[in-house]
Structures are given as structure tokens and as C-alpha cells.
Amino acid sequence: MHHPTHLIHRDLRRTPPVAVCAFGLQVRDSAGNTYLDASGGAAVSSLGHGHPDVLAAMQAQLKVAAYAHTSFFTTEVAEELGDRLAQDAPGDLNHAYLVSGGSEAVEAALKLARQYFVENGETQRRVFIARRQSYHGNTLGALALGGNEYRRRHFEPLLMDVARVSPCFEYRERRAGQDVHEYTANLLQELETKIIDLGPQHVIGFCAETVVGATSGAVPPTPGYFKGVRALCDKYGILMIADEVMCGMGRTGTLYAFEQDGVVPDLVALGKGLGAGYQPIGAVIARDHVVQRLRAGSGVFQHGHTYVGHPVAAAAALAVQKVIRRDCLLGAVTVRGAAFRRMLREAFAMHPHVGDIRGRGMLLALELVQERDGKRPFDPDLQVHAAVKEACLECGLMVYPMGGTIDGRRGDHVLLAPPFIATEADLQQIVARLADGL
Numbered sequence: 298m299h300h301p302t303h304l305i306h307r308d309l310r311r312t313p314p315v316a317v318c319a320f321g322l323q324v325r326d327s328a329g330n331t332y333l334d335a336s337g338g339a340a341v342s343s344l345g346h347g348h349p350d351v352l353a354a355m356q357a358q359l360k361v362a363a364y365a366h367t368s369f370f371t372t373e374v375a376e377e378l379g380d381r382l383a384q385d386a387p388g389d390l391n392h393a394y395l396v397s398g399g400s401e402a403v404e405a406a407l408k409l410a411r412q413y414f415v416e417n418g419e420t421q422r423r424v425f426i427a428r429r430q431s432y433h434g435n436t437l438g439a440l441a442l443g444g445n446e447y448r449r450r451h452f453e454p455l456l457m458d459v460a461r462v463s464p465c466f467e468y469r470e471r472r473a474g475q476d477v478h479e480y481t482a483n484l485l486q487e488l489e490t491k492i493i494d495l496g497p498q499h500v501i502g503f504c505a506e507t508v509v510g511a512t513s514g515a516v517p518p519t520p521g522y523f524k525g526v527r528a529l530c531d532k533y534g535i536l537m538i539a540d541e542v543m544c545g546m547g548r549t550g551t552l553y554a555f556e557q558d559g560v561v562p563d564l565v566a567l568g569k570g571l572g573a574g575y576q577p578i579g580a581v582i583a584r585d586h587v588v589q590r591l592r593a594g595s596g597v598f599q600h601g602h603t604y605v606g607h608p609v610a611a612a613a614a615l616a617v618q619k620v621i622r623r624d625c626l627l628g629a630v631t632v633r634g635a636a637f638r639r640m641l642r643e644a645f646a647m648h649p650h651v652g653d654i655r656g657r658g659m660l661l662a663l664e665l666v667q668e669r670d671g672k673r674p675f676d677p678d679l680q681v682h683a684a685v686k687e688a689c690l691e692c693g694l695m696v697y698p699m700g701g702t703i704d705g706r707r708g709d710h711v712l713l714a715p716p717f718i719a720t721e722a723d724l725q726q727i728v729a730r731l732a733d734g735l
């Protein structure tokens with residue numbers, strides 16, 4: 298099947314298989330092939346497909362009110378979701394603003410951050426600091442922020458001033474023999490130097506994925522890294538923005554990944570797992586002081602999209618939150634994530650092309666290398682990640698590989714982000730098919 302006039306899939310040269318039905322961890326295409334969903338799409342489907350509670354909540358809301366524009370109304374369901382997110386977020390992250398996806402959430406966080414300073418007359422603050430080899434979304438602002446030159450290069454010059462620092466990526470960037478604390482301290486030193494060089498009075502904030510997802514493959518921070526970042530943001534009066542679009546909403550075993558790093562950012566972007574694939578929805582969660590400043594100033598967040606606070610999307614997200622709580626899925630992520638990691642180690646620790654097995658909770662990855670004992674990445678021209686994706690699909694497995702050269706660093710990895718409801722048997726099956734695919 299080929300539709301040369303359609304632009305709904307971004308690769309204009311080929312048409313992907315047609316998904317006709319999905320339930321639990323299974324997706325079936327129109328040719329009758331079934332795939333085991335080990336990637337949750339792109340780390341989205343945390344409850345698997347066709348979850349009855351989410352479907353029921355959406356259906357009920359559709360009957361009550363499918364849409365209400367926020368310039369006229371709010372809805373009970375959007376308010377309840379906002380309350381729920383505020384209640385469950387740590388510290389004084391007490392304010393939720395609902396949008397329609399991850400990139401929109403990042404954009405809204407950037408705009409909130411900018412307005413926070415403009416309300417204070419600090420219009421000279423123009424620069425965000427972000428990290429290389431990161432991904433924050435595909436809209437022009439989020440793209441400017443992201444550290445993936447391959448994605449950016451068709452669109453330069455981008456809309457915003459972004460300064461970049463090194464990612465926290467032990468496996469690739471910590472020197473042999475270098476102490477992990479020294480490695481972390483050097484990264485924090487680099488960030489501080491960057492802030493000073495730019496002039497702290499020109500900087501709005503620092504934005505990072507707590508656990509780096511797509512660009513680098515489930516890369517967790519080193520111990521103390523984000524505490525150090527938090528301290529620098531406080532020292533220089535700039536905002537700390539956590540992009541938890543992929544790693545948030547329970548994916549790592551706590552509702553927010555940064556809870557495991559003992560910090561509270563000023564702004565948090567959510568997407569993906571918030572709607573868990575049932576509806577496009579994202580959110581920005583903000584701390585008290587951010588909202589208080591807007592309230593004391595113009596009193597309006599100068600933002601908004603037609604679908605913000607969409608009631609059916611809110612109903613889906615609220616149902617997802619309730620299921621996560623009722624079925625103790627955070628605990629399940631921790632326990633089964635550890636089991637999954639063990640299975641991956643057993644299967645691949647001696648694999649000639651697996652150099653690292655890493656991640657947090659149910660956000661795990663394998664790093665693919667030329668030979669196990671070295672870290673030498675594959676030649677980017679080989680497009681190993683793409684080949685692995687295809688091979689796994691042929692084995693009936695959805696995984697999310699990425700790689701090549703991203704912001705000057707070579708490497709290929711396979712990201713694994715199965716639904717939280719995956720059983721041990723499902724995970725065994727995933728590992729077996731992955732072994733075949735690899």
C-alpha cells in the first residue's frame with residue numbers, strides 16, 4: 298500500500314505497516330503479523346493498549362462534554378487532573394498547566410520561565426542552557442533547545458539562544474580510571490563556567506532530561522549530579538527545568554524520575570505517559586514561586602492552545618493516574634524493571650556487540666558496540682540502529698533504537714520501555730525475541 302499524496306508518515310519514501318488492532322502488549326498489522334510492544338510505542342503506552350478503565354473514563358467523558366474551550370469554561374475533569382498532579386508532585390510543585398503533548402509542554406515551560414523574569418522587569422534574560430545529545434521536542438523552540446544537530450540542521454537559524462554543555466553520560470564520557478565524583482564535579486564546573494561566561498543576568502534557566510531518553514538511550518545521571526545542578530541554579534538565580542516527557546509518570550519507578558535524585562526543579566514538562574497513548578496530552582508543573590510571580594504581576598500566563606485542558610484527554614490521563622495508584626504500578630515498575638534488567642544481563646552481558654546495559658525502572662537500554670570489551674561505536678554509515686529495529690520487527694518485537702552521530706558523538710543503542718503491566722513471562726519473551734533480532 299503506497300499513498301504518495303499523504304504526509305501522515307514522515308518518511309516520504311515508504312509506508313509503514315498498518316496497525317489494525319492493539320491489546321495489552323500486542324499490536325497486529327493488516328498483514329496479520331503480531332508484534333510484542335517492548336517500547337510502549339516511544340515510551341508512551343505505560344498501561345499497554347486497550348486498558349478497560351481508561352476506555353471507560355474516556356467514553357463517560359465523551360458523553361458528558363467532549364470539548365470546552367478554556368476561554369469560556371474549565372471542566373471538573375481537568376480540575377481534578379490538575380489537583381491530582383499537584384498533589385502527587387513533590388515539594389511545592391503545586392500548579393499544573395495542561396497542554397496537548399510533550400513538545401507543547403516544553404514550549405510552555407520555556408515561555409513560563411521567560412515570563413517569570415519579564416514579570417520582574419528582567420527582559421535581558423534571553424538564554425537557556427541545555428545539554429548536548431538531548432531531545433526536547435520538534436517544535437521550533439523545543440528543537441532549538443534540543444542537542445541533536447541532525448534534527449536541527451534543516452531549520453537553522455533557530456528561534457532561541459541556547460548555550461550547550463556536556464551531557465552526564467558516564468559510559469561514553471567518563472575517562473577510564475576517573476572517579477565518578479570527579480567526573481560529576483567536572484560537569485558541574487563546566488555548567489558553572491558557562492553560566493558565568495554568559496553572565497547569570499542573561500540566563501533564564503537550565504533544562505535537562507532527568508534520564509536521557511531517545512538520543513542516548515536511558516542514560517541516568519550520576520549520583521549527586523542534579524543536586525549540584527539545583528545548587529548552581531539557586532546560586533545564580535536561574536530556573537531549573539526538568540524534561541520528564543519520557544522518563545516521568547512512573548516510567549522509572551517513581552512518579553517523577555528526579556525524586557530519585559533528591560531535587561525539586563522549578564518547572565517540569567510532562568507528556569507521553571501522562572496520556573499513556575490514549576489521548577495526546579502534556580503538562581507543565583510549576584512551583585509556587587513561579588506562579589506567585591505571575592499572579593503578582595500581569596496575572597495571566599501569556600500562552601494557550603485551542604486544545605489545552607481537553608476534557609477527554611484529561612479523563613484519560615486521570616484514569617491512567619488512578620490505575621497506576623490502584624494497581625501499585627510504581628512498585629511493579631521497580632520490581633519488574635529490576636527483573637527485566639537481570640534478564641537482559643543474563644542474555645546479553647556476553648553478547649559480542651552489547652557494551653552496556655543501563656537505565657532506571659522500565660526505561661532501559663542496550664548500547665551497541667563493535668566489540669564487547671571496547672566501547673568503539675559502529676560506523677554511523679552502517680545505521681546499525683535502523684537495522685536492529687527492522688530485524689526485531691521481523692522477529693515480532695517493537696523496540697526503539699537510535700544512534701549514528703548525535704551532536705558529535707557516535708553510538709547506537711536500543712531503548713526498551715515496555716508497558717508497566719508487562720508480566721515476567723512477557724519480559725522473557727521480549728528478551729528472547731531481542732536476542733533473535735540482535
Ligand code: PMP
Nearest residue numbers: 398399400432433434542543568
Ligand atoms: N521531550 C522528551 C524527553 C521526549 O522524549 C519527547 C518525545 N520523544 C519530547 C520532549 C517531545 O514530545 P512530543 O513528541 O509528544 O511532542
